[in-house]
Amino acid sequence: MNPARKRTIRLTVALSAAVVLAGALIYTSFSASDPTVSPSQLIAQAVPGRHYELTGKVLAHSVRHEGEVLDFSVKDRAGEAAVPVRYTGEVPDPFKEGREVVVTVEKQDDKYVAERNSLITKCPSKYKTAPPKGKPY
Amino acid sequence: MASLGSGALIFALVVCAYGIGASVYGVRNDEDRWIESGRRAVYGLALVLLVAFIVIEVAFLKNDYGFNTVADTSSATTPLFYRAAAVWSSQEGSLLVWALLSSLWSSLALFLVKGKMREVAAYAAAILLAFDGFFIALAIFYANPFNTTSPKPLEGAGLDPLLRFPAMIIHPPMIYSGYTLCIVPFAFGMGALIARRVDTEWITATRRFALAAWLFLGVGIVLGALWSYSELGWGGYWEWDPVENAALMPWLMMTAFLHSAMIQEKRGMLKVWNSSLVLAAGTLAITGTFLVRSGVLSSIHAFGGATLGVPFVILIGLMIACSIYLVVSRREQLSSSHRLDSLFSRESVFLLNNIVLVGLCFVIFWGTFFPLISEMATGQAASVGAPWFDRYTVPLALILVLLSGIGPVIAWRKASVANVKRNFATPVLAALATLIVLLALGVTSKLFALVMFCLAAFTIGSVTQELWRGTRVRSNATGQVPPRALLGLVGRNRRRYGGYMTHVGIAMLFVGVAGSSSFMHAAEPRLSVGKSIDIGGYRMKYIRPTASVTAKNDAAETGATLDLGAVLRVSKKGRYVTTLRPSEGYYDSDEAGVPPESVGHLIAGTPVSHVTLSSNPLRNVWAAIEPDLQAPKLQRIIAAGNKTIPIDKPEDGMIALAVLAREYLAHPQAAKFNLRVQPLLMWIWIGAIIVAAGGLIALSPTPRTVVRRVSVRAARRRAESGLARA
Numbered sequence: 001m002n003p004a005r006k007r008t009i010r011l012t013v014a015l016s017a018a019v020v021l022a023g024a025l026i027y028t029s030f031s032a033s034d035p036t037v038s039p040s041q042l043i044a045q046a047v048p049g050r051h052y053e054l055t056g057k058v059l060a061h062s063v064r065h066e067g068e069v070l071d072f073s074v075k076d077r078a079g080e081a082a083v084p085v086r087y088t089g090e091v092p093d094p095f096k097e098g099r100e101v102v103v104t105v106e107k108q109d110d111k112y113v114a115e116r117n118s119l120i121t122k123c124p125s126k127y128k129t130a131p132p133k134g135k136p137y
Numbered sequence: 138m139a140s141l142g143s144g145a146l147i148f149a150l151v152v153c154a155y156g157i158g159a160s161v162y163g164v165r166n167d168e169d170r171w172i173e174s175g176r177r178a179v180y181g182l183a184l185v186l187l188v189a190f191i192v193i194e195v196a197f198l199k200n201d202y203g204f205n206t207v208a209d210t211s212s213a214t215t216p217l218f219y220r221a222a223a224v225w226s227s228q229e230g231s232l233l234v235w236a237l238l239s240s241l242w243s244s245l246a247l248f249l250v251k252g253k254m255r256e257v258a259a260y261a262a263a264i265l266l267a268f269d270g271f272f273i274a275l276a277i278f279y280a281n282p283f284n285t286t287s288p289k290p291l292e293g294a295g296l297d298p299l300l301r302f303p304a305m306i307i308h309p310p311m312i313y314s315g316y317t318l319c320i321v322p323f324a325f326g327m328g329a330l331i332a333r334r335v336d337t338e339w340i341t342a343t344r345r346f347a348l349a350a351w352l353f354l355g356v357g358i359v360l361g362a363l364w365s366y367s368e369l370g371w372g373g374y375w376e377w378d379p380v381e382n383a384a385l386m387p388w389l390m391m392t393a394f395l396h397s398a399m400i401q402e403k404r405g406m407l408k409v410w411n412s413s414l415v416l417a418a419g420t421l422a423i424t425g426t427f428l429v430r431s432g433v434l435s436s437i438h439a440f441g442g443a444t445l446g447v448p449f450v451i452l453i454g455l456m457i458a459c460s461i462y463l464v465v466s467r468r469e470q471l472s473s474s475h476r477l478d479s480l481f482s483r484e485s486v487f488l489l490n491n492i493v494l495v496g497l498c499f500v501i502f503w504g505t506f507f508p509l510i511s512e513m514a515t516g517q518a519a520s521v522g523a524p525w526f527d528r529y530t531v532p533l534a535l536i537l538v539l540l541s542g543i544g545p546v547i548a549w550r551k552a553s554v555a556n557v558k559r560n561f562a563t564p565v566l567a568a569l570a571t572l573i574v575l576l577a578l579g580v581t582s583k584l585f586a587l588v589m590f591c592l593a594a595f596t597i598g599s600v601t602q603e604l605w606r607g608t609r610v611r612s613n614a615t616g617q618v619p620p621r622a623l624l625g626l627v628g629r630n631r632r633r634y635g636g637y638m639t640h641v642g643i644a645m646l647f648v649g650v651a652g653s654s655s656f657m658h659a660a661e662p663r664l665s666v667g668k669s670i671d672i673g674g675y676r677m678k679y680i681r682p683t684a685s686v687t688a689k690n691d692a693a694e695t696g697a698t699l700d701l702g703a704v705l706r707v708s709k710k711g712r713y714v715t716t717l718r719p720s721e722g723y724y725d726s727d728e729a730g731v732p733p734e735s736v737g738h739l740i741a742g743t744p745v746s747h748v749t750l751s752s753n754p755l756r757n758v759w760a761a762i763e764p765d766l767q768a769p770k771l772q773r774i775i776a777a778g779n780k781t782i783p784i785d786k787p788e789d790g791m792i793a794l795a796v797l798a799r800e801y802l803a804h805p806q807a808a809k810f811n812l813r814v815q816p817l818l819m820w821i822w823i824g825a826i827i828v829a830a831g832g833l834i835a836l837s838p839t840p841r842t843v844v845r846r847v848s849v850r851a852a853r854r855r856a857e858s859g860l861a862r863a
Contacts, residue, residue, distance in 0.1 A: 007476075025500065028528065029507055033519035036508055053520050065767055068663065068809075090371050090661065090811060091763065093721075094299060094743045104522075117371075 034104060039074050040081035046107040051115065054083070054105050060097045074101060084110075089117035139204060142192035142283040146276055149185045149236070152178050153270035157263045164259035164332075172259045176247050179262055182269060183240040190237050193230060193282050197223055203289035206230050206282050212295035214696045214725060222306040223296045228430065228445075229280035231309065235426070236272040238310070239317040242346070243269070246321045250342050257339050260328030261321075268320050271452055279445055298724040298745045301696065302368045308360040312384055315354030316422040319387050321346040322394070323419025323456075326412050330463040335408055335470045340398050345836060347398070347415070350422075351391040352832040358384050359825040370746030370761040372659065372813045374821065377526040382505040383425030386498050390418035393494040395636075396487045396544075403549070404484060405474040409464060410491070412471060416460035421498075423453055428505075479551035486547055490540045493533050500529040531585055535592060538647055541640040542596030545603050560602070567598030586655035593644035600637045607634075627834065635835025639828045646824030652817025653757070659814075665807040673814030675714065675758060680704040682764075682805040683720060684798035686791060697722030698739045699794050700747070701764040701801055703808060707751065715751040719762040719810070722747055735790040736778030740766075757818040763809040770804065771797055 034051045042054055054074055059082050062073035068088050075082035077100070085105055095101065104118035156178025163171030193204070197220050202208040210230070211223045224230040243265040250258050276282060322343040329339040361381065362374040375381060394414040397407050427449035464471070477484055503510070504521050512518040546560035571594035572587070580587055604623065612622035627634040658673030669678035683702040702720025706713070724742030734741075750759040765771075778793030 003476075021496070025503060025529065029503060029521050029525060030511065030515075030519075032525045033507060033511060033521045036518040036520050068661075093370050093745050096743075 038076050038079075038081075039083045040076050040079055042083055042105070042107075042112070043081060046112070048107045051104055051106050053102060054085070054112070055100070055102045056082075058095070058097050058099050058101055063097055072097075074103070083112050085112050085114050087114040087119055089114075089119065092119060092121040094121040095119065138192055138196060138201070139283045139285045142189050143277075143281070145185050145189035145192065146233075146273055146281070146283065149182055149189065150270060150273045150277065152182045152185060153266045153273060156182065156266040157270070160259045160263040160266070164256050169255075172255065172262075175259060175262050175266075176251070179240065179247055179266060180244050182266065183237070183244045186233070186237040186240050186269075186273075189283075190224075190233060193224055193233065194221065197221060200293070201289070202291070202293050203285045203287065204282070205284045205286055208286065208290045208293040210294065210296055212293040212725075215293075215296045216301070216696050219296050219301050219306065219696075222309075224282075225309045225313070226296055226300055227280075227282075229276060229282035229284075231313070232272055232276040232280055233282050234310065235313050235317060236269050236276065238313050239265070239269050239272065239320060242314070242317050242321055242349075243324075246325070246343065246346055254325075254328075254334065254338055254342060256332040257325060257328040257334050260331045261324040264324035264327050265320065268324070271448070275445060275448060279448070295696070295725065295742070298697070298722065298743050299368060301745070302364050304360040304364045304367070308357055308364060311353050311357030311360060315350050315352075315357055315384065316387070316426055318346050318350030318353060319391065319418050319422035322350070322415045323422075326415040326419075327459065327463065330412060330467050333467060333470050335412065335467060337402050337405070340401055340411065343415075344395070344398055347391055347394055347418075348832065348836050350418075351388060351395060352829065352836065354384055354388040354391070355825070355832065356829055358388060359822070359829075363822070367748050367750075368745065370748060370763075370811060372748075372759050372761070372811060372815075377501075377504065377523050379428050379505050380425075382501050383421075383428040386501055386505075387418045387421040387425060389494050389498040389501075390414055390421055393491040393498075394418060397491050400484050400487055406476070406484065407488070408471040408473060409468065412464055412467075413460075414491075414495075416456075416464070420453060420456045420460065421502075423449065423456060427453060481547070481552040481557075483544060483547050483549045483552075486540055486544050490537065490544065493536050493540065497530060497533045497537075500533070501526070534647060534650075535585070535588055538589065538592040538596055538644055541643055542592065542599040545637050545640065546599050560599075563602045564595045564598035568592065568595040570594070583651075583655035586651040589647055589651035593648045596644040597641055600641050603637060604634070629839065631837055631839050632835045635831045635833070635837075638831030638834060640831075642824045642827030642829075642831055644824070645820045645827060649817050649820030649822070649824055652820065653815040656816045657813060660812050661809065662812070663807050663809050666805050670810075670812065672812055673756075674709055675814055676708045677717070677758075677760070677810075677812055678706045678708070679808070679810075680706050680716075682802055682808075683718060684801045686795045686798050696724065697745070698725050698791065699723040699798065701762075701766070701798070702747070703762050703764075703810075705760055705810075707758055715758065717749045717751060717758065717760045719749045719760040720747045721745070721762055721764050723766075734775075734779040735782040735784045735786065736775050736793045738784070739790050739794060740775075752819050754819050754823070755816065757813070757815045759813040759815060761811040763811070764801070765806045765808055768806040770800055771806075774800060 034053045035045075036053045036055060037045070039054065039056050042052055046052060056074040056076055059073035059075045062071075062082075062084075064071040070087045070091060071084065072087070073082045073084050083105075085103060087103065099121050102120040104115040105112040106115070107113075156175045158175075159171045159178060160175030162168065163173075163175055193206070195201075196204045196207050197211055198217070200207070200211065200213055200220075206224075206227045206229050210227045211220050215223065225234045243262070246265075247258060247262055325339045325343040325346075329335050358381070361384070365376070366372065366374040394411060397411050397414060400407050401411050427446070430445040430449065477488070479485065504526050508518045508520045511520075542564055543561075546564070548556045548560075568591040572591045575587055575590055580590075604626070607626045608619050608623040611617065611626050612619050615622065615625070617625060660670055660672050662670045664670065664679040666679050666681060669676050671677075681704050683700075683704060685700045687696070687698055687700070700720050700722050702718060705717040705719070707715045707717060722745045723740035724745070725739050726742035746761040746763075748759065748761050750757050752758075774793060774797045778790060778796075782789045782793060
């Protein structure tokens with residue numbers, strides 16, 4: 001076989017493989033992904049049995065420990081809508097009221113049950129742009 | 138002081154503008170004086186930024202809370218060690234550090250190529266100054282580290298306790314160094330394309346910077362993983378978080394470039410590919426910086442308040458547009474002088490390795506930016522989790538480890554059957570022996586781990602064989618004892634053998650990943666004193682609680698005000714193994730929203746797990762604790778302290794904490810533990826150290842005298858053997 005024809009065949013095979021792999025990548029990313037929603041979006045569109053990645057702030061005075069279960073509510077970053085979340089698993093150190101969290105939840109009746117160990121809490125100080133605050137003493 | 142710092146920043150911006158103008162004018166008009174002046178502007182910029190950095194560093198060390206950034210990220214109770222490093226924990230401080238490091242590396246690069254590549258270096262100087270100018274402008278107009286408040290606060294908010302970990306002191310400068318070093322080959326690559334000088338000279342001149350970028354990024358990534366494992370209390374080291382991925386992507390591109398650059402140097406091939414890789418690595422380094430500071434993606438790292446998205450998008454857009462234009466418009470100069478002779482050659486293996494690395498990078502890029510991609514495509518943001526990443530990265534990692542074993546032993550140009558038989562027998566035997574041993578041990582349930590162990594044995598066997606052969610030849614030729622011959626062999630060709638060492642390190646690192654992820658045992662029990670739990674063949678028993686109180690102004694270790702923990706006895710089949718002492722540190726807080734309570738305030742900061750582990754090459758036993766601070770008796774002590782102790786008497790508040798600690802010891806409540814047994818995890822760190830050592834060896838210059846001496850001896854031997862044959 002002449003070298004030019006050989007190179008064309010190799011290139012065609014390589015490009016075809018790349019296209020197939022890219023197609024698989026795109027297909028699986030859409031089929032395996034969880035919608036990222038705020039509490040207000042979750043209230044509006046949650047379907048039982050489907051997983052959602054909920055992002056927002058932990059509502060003040062909403063955190064309750066019941067044995068292994070942690071109950072808390074997540075509210076919109078800039079709004080008032082809030083959803084109750086029932087969580088089990090590791091609780092990140094920075095978790096507390098007012099902090100931004102990301103948690104994967106599923107609607108069950110009127111509650112949102114979190115996937116075990118899915119709670120992520122954002123680190124509060126890194127790259128923050130809040131003005132400095134003085135201490136009272 | 139603040140005005141000195143602000144003045145230095147503004148002067149630095151002027152120096153950038155001048156240097157860009159001088160370099161471009163000089164190269165366009167063939168004026169060496171202007172080119173030299175542009176180069177000196179880079180050196181001058183480094184000095185000016187060093188002054189600015191010293192000003193802000195002194196402010197941190199002197200607790201000058203008039204500086205907003207000092208008040209925001211430091212405090213009198215922040216230990217000195219961490220106070221010095223708090224500069225790069227804030228947006229504004231890190232921008233300054235980025236610009237400073239970039240100017241220092243740029244100065245070094247331009248100093249080393251002085252007298253060479255006149256045009257390319259001049260364009261590179263202008264591009265490097267443009268990047269520095271961008272970051273300096275951000276520091277001046279968006280997040281100025283020299284902004285002040287008057288009257289100054291009496292105390293600062295303190296460095297986030299999570300960042301008070303030794304690895305976190307050096308992790309950010311390592312990552313920033315990696316990112317800024319990626320820009321050096323980018324600038325020289327761009328310069329070469331603009332000047333149409335796309336031969337191997339620019340690659341040879343900047344290869345060490347590409348290697349240094351790879352090394353610094355790699356060390357930074359591993360330190361970040363170590364911090365995650367040791368500090369975050371979840372027992373993992375990698376989460377496919379956007380910020381982790383941001384550093385990994387340029388590292389993968391640089392890995393690909395370091396391999397393919399060899400093909401251009403040896404065979405004059407892959408010029409388009411190499412230029413594209415360098416430009417992509419530089420663009421990804423800036424993209425990584427953008428990810429951290431733009432707020433565009435959700436991450437465990439805080440992005441919420443960051444506002445630098447638009448300038449970064451413009452810069453990245455410019456980098457991509459210029460890269461594409463230059464590569465396309467210079468395609469004739471970039472055409473290769475040779476073609477692949479055979480698919481069974483080292484060039485082909487390197488090319489395949491490049492395709493896998495770029496594919497890996499693309500997968501990670503797609504997964505990282507999928508929330509934006511899906512929102513654009515469907516109107517609904519969605520994200521993919523770790524299982525999706527694992528589905529693609531695991532097989533690609535297996536291929537990479539296999540190729541890292543094939544690469545060192547396959548012949549250049551075309552591998553013959555004899556070459557294959559001679560060079561692959563030992564590695565294949567090593568892999569088969571590993572497989573037989575593992576099957577005999579009953580390791581059959583985890584296919585990924587089984588394949589990875591065998592491929593790692595193949596790679597280690599391949600490199601060991603190369604080292605052994607080289608050592609034997611050198612030992613025979615010079616009469617040196619084998620260890621000395623080995624050292625001489627490595628010293629004579631540091632780039633080659635440093636590279637081989639990194640292959641061994643990568644194989645070991647993946648053995649650690651495969652072992653710890655496939656065979657991990659974990660439990661999160663709630664245990665009372667005297668109770669125990671069995672995990673992965675180990676029994677862990679809660680022996681007694683521990684508690685300590687640190688006086689508020691005693692900057693001990695991490696500056697925790699209160700530390701509550703436990704003593705765990707670990708045994709295996711009734712025999713004592715080790716004692717673990719996990720604890721949780723509580724910190725004073727000045728965060729917005731924390732109520733002004735004299736006692737509650739002292740422990741309202743982010744609690745931090747002080748993880749404890751027993752580690753050996755076979756397994757890690759890891760423990761973290763979450764004490765029940767919500768227990769009614771403890772809460773009553775806090776409430777009583779809040780009620781009776783004035784807010785301006787923090788010392789009295791510490792007494793209340795001492796009472797709380799005593800109660801915790803006297804009447805211990807059940808505590809929640811996070812316990813893990815992770816086989817082979819130590820090999821991740823051992824592998825990383827070997828990779829770094831290999832990178833350092835490859836980075837170090839080969840002494841010319843040694844090369845000459847060995848060459849003379851070899852020539853004499855060849856002459857003697859020729860005479861003998863004659």
